[in-house]
Amino acid sequence: MNAQDLKNSILQRAIEGKLVPQRKEEGTAKELLAEIRAEKARLIKEKKIKKSKPLPAITDDEKPFDIPDSWEWVRLNEVIDVRDGTHDTPPYYPTGIPLITSKNLSNGKLDFTNVKYISKQAADNINKRSRVDIGDILFAMIGSIGNPVIVNDNREFCIKNIALFKQISPKLINIKYIYFILVFLQSRLKGIASGGVQSFISLRVFRRYIIPIPPIAEQQRIVAKIEELQPDIDAYDKAQTKLQAIEQRFPDDMKKSLLQYAIEGKLVPQRKEEGTAKELLAEIRAEKVRLVKEKKIKKSKPLPAITDDEKPFDIPDSWQWVRLSDIAALSDNAFADGPFGSNLKREHYTEQPEVRIIQLSNIGDFQWKDKNKKYTTFKHAQTISRSIVEAGSIVIAKMMPAGRAIEVPNQEQAYILSSDAVKFAPYPTIYKPYLLYAINSPMFKKQINEEVHGVTRVRTSLTKLKKYLIPLPPIAEQRRIVAKLEEFLPLCDQLAHQS
DSSP states (O other): OOHHHHHHHHHHHHHTTOSSOOOGGGOOHHHHHHHHHHHHHHHHHTTSSOOOOOOOOOOGGGOOSOOOTTOEEEEHHHHEEEEEOBOSOOOOBSSSEEEEOGGGEETTEEOOTTOEEEOHHHHHHHHHHHOOOTTOEEEEOBSSOEEEEEOOOOSOOEEBSEEEEEESOTTTOOHHHHHHHHHHHHHHHHHTOBOSSSOBOOHHHHHHOEEEEOOHHHHHHHHHHHHHHHHHHHHHHHHHHHHHHHHHHSOSOHHHHHHHHHHTTOSSOOOGGGOOHHHHHHHHHHHHHHHHHTTSSOOOOOOOOOOTTTOOSOOOTTOEEEEGGGGBOSSTTSEEEOOOGGGSOGGGEESSSSEEEEOGGGBOSSSBOOOSOOEEOHHHHHHTGGGEEOTTOEEEEOBSSTTOEEEOOSOSSEEEEOTTEEEEOBOTTSOHHHHHHHHTSHHHHHHHHTTOBOSSSOBOOHHHHHHOEEEEOOHHHHHHHHHHHHHHHHHHHHHHHHO
């Protein structure tokens, strides 16, 4: 669903009476119509508007959908003074009064660029019948039909080939409610337009067109709700535009490509004030030295330095390439694999929900799969305590498709690995959701797939996983990347579903 489809969906719910609830104390549209008729009669008597020809009654066949009992179907000219601009072409001059046509209505606004000018006398003649005031609605009725605009510009101008909708009373009809109806109806009105070379809609069609009207208080609540949702629609539109740009660059697999884009440092801009990953790594190394010195952790074997040949692509200057083990939590079993199969066999299982065994079937794409539940006892878990897993740790599959990673949920008393998985507890400062996305990225999977071993049971190993590379941004940027991914990835799913 694109942003326009989303907007249309919201507007459709609005005019069907499904966007906000009805309230009995707000009265009915039938009562409102009686007030409107009385107000029109007053304005006709005072010669402020002209008496219009009687409109035909609305038949059941004309009603496109059901509306709430407190609403009424009406013809537009019953509740709005529907006029049009001139259809003649006055002489043009280099300067004078702007003559607005359909080309000057764009994206809900008046566009005075490329406008033509007419004389003051010609403008006065047009404005005797079609004067435009602030708060009126303009709607192109010839050519590019639609593009409604609520006028908020107080400069003098005239209109040509444009429908003009004027309020009878702001106390009885909310002009923005009519505007949103016209926005929704413009595609339908285009569909019933007449003409060959240039399509058009007559004033008669506009005046007779039926719309649903709720009580005035509900009109106001509908408008408020649409305006409340508009920033979200705009944000969705911007996100989708960016996503489509990414899709053009990576057309094959949107989700994987988006992850790749993120870990290349191209999804969000870098910010100097957020520091560097180099500073973060210095903090981790200093803490590790301190803990080793205090004999709180064992000194680990140093990992080989990262060579330029190993780096699969360039990253921003504020980022660092690291091996996965470089950013593990500073505890002896922060990075560990499951026990040998002989140490966790069926004879060690229990029917009681004591220590949940994490199996390959529980490691899905990006998420924990809570199925095929198996448990061992607390007593047996202590004999293989190196493989005990805390909720919140990352678990990585060793078996194909190797490298998929999930976060262990906090829903069991305790967990322990099976032989086919590896646990990875990251250094606390590292933003765990970023690491999950990085480990699940095509770049990380490529490193694994290039070095898997085995024939019947193709797999990776703990030793290999420890040395694979991760591009590391500063902490604040990690968070911004995740926020942007969580904005875009649902759109990927929507686009995939649509295709």
